[in-house]
Amino acid sequence: MQNNSAILLAAGGGSRMRGSVKDKTLAPLLGKPVLYHSAEAFIESGVVSEIIFVCRDDEQIAQIKTHLAPILKKIAHTFTYGGAERQDSVLNGLLKTSEKSENVFIHDSARPLVGSDNIKKLSEALKSDSCAVLAAKVVDTIKKLDKNPNELRNRELIDLERPLLWAMQTPQAFKRSIILDCYQKVNSSGAKITDDVAAAVKSGYKITIVENIYPNPKITVPEDLAMVEFLKSKGKI
Template sequence: MSRTAAILLAAGSGRRMGADVADKILAPLAGLPVFAYSAKAFAASGVIDHYAITYRDQRQLTALAAHAPTPSVLVKGGRERQDSVMNALAALPDDIEYVFIHDCARPLILPEQLRALHKIVRREQAVILAQRVADTIKERRAGDTFRTLPREALWAAQTPQVFARDLIVRAYQRVAARELRITDDAAAVELLKQPIAILENPHPAPKLTTPADFAWLEFLLARHHATVTESAAQATAR
């Protein structure tokens, strides 16, 4: 039986938070550390056999360990996101066949989405969570000229991104060999000309980037909780 791991990325510096937030992954969000939402969703999904959690420093290590799902290994993060991913990949047990990679600055992931991604990756070998782009996107070219990109072909990539373990390892080996800098894992897999499936996310799932994002995320969490409560009440009434 195939085993699946989740790499939970928590070692980012959060530079755009400025001095207002010491560590956005440990900052309180509606009463819980931001990290706890990702940890709880993955644990509730029932599809993960092992966790590799990246951390930045000793303070993070201690705090993350308190909320880590089991079984987990905590892995020192690297200078860049891709370095943290490669460190975590190297720390996985040999029998892992599929790997989720998730930025814990995205706390609104749902267990049912994780189960759907797990089903797709076993068929397609690579799948990402993404949303259709609603805005008109302009590409700035030479001077002050612009080109309008076809909106119907554009997707905003999110996480988790999920891959067959041998595929993502080979992809990151290619990244390292070419000394490339990438900002998401699908970009590494694209170097291998591997098709990547998309699971469309119909729900808002912003990334915690600036202090202003806390209020928006708390609103979305409250709305989701109200929807779940209402659905449960309706089910009980039936």
């Protein structure tokens, strides 16, 4: 077992689930909570020695301890609380990682199809590079508004070169010392970011893309649960 850490983010409110489930990370997916599948992938990969669960509150922590009991006994783990924004939650998780950890894998636990093979590929990338991200080629034609994102009528649309576009996914993986420093700088500067790669880029680091050819959607709306369950049941991961 390598001295690496996985941070599983589970503190999000899930407002776009429209009340269909109380907690999307604990919603049942083929008989197991969504979060179980994400944690299981990291354990099966064999590349992490600890998992840090970033949680919403004590009630959620208690639920995770109960529902994930069969696999929690297989790996060192700890719990911490989320913050106001995703970037605050990530920093809280980073501060809980072991100082012995060389690398950190940051994952949105609402992506239960990540698969252990993808985690292994990210680990391989970190043997030579400092920052790596799981990503997929963009297949849709993407247009950009020239200004004012809230006005949609009679707009000028800017073409983007599709071959240059990649959709960022998670896990996003980094040397621990690097990403901790990057997030501390982001936190102190007051900058707003939406993923971990952005924190590294702000400090001047370049990113290695690990292409994912399999579905790895993030459960966001109620319909996503049925789609992900179908994909996983058919082995489409």
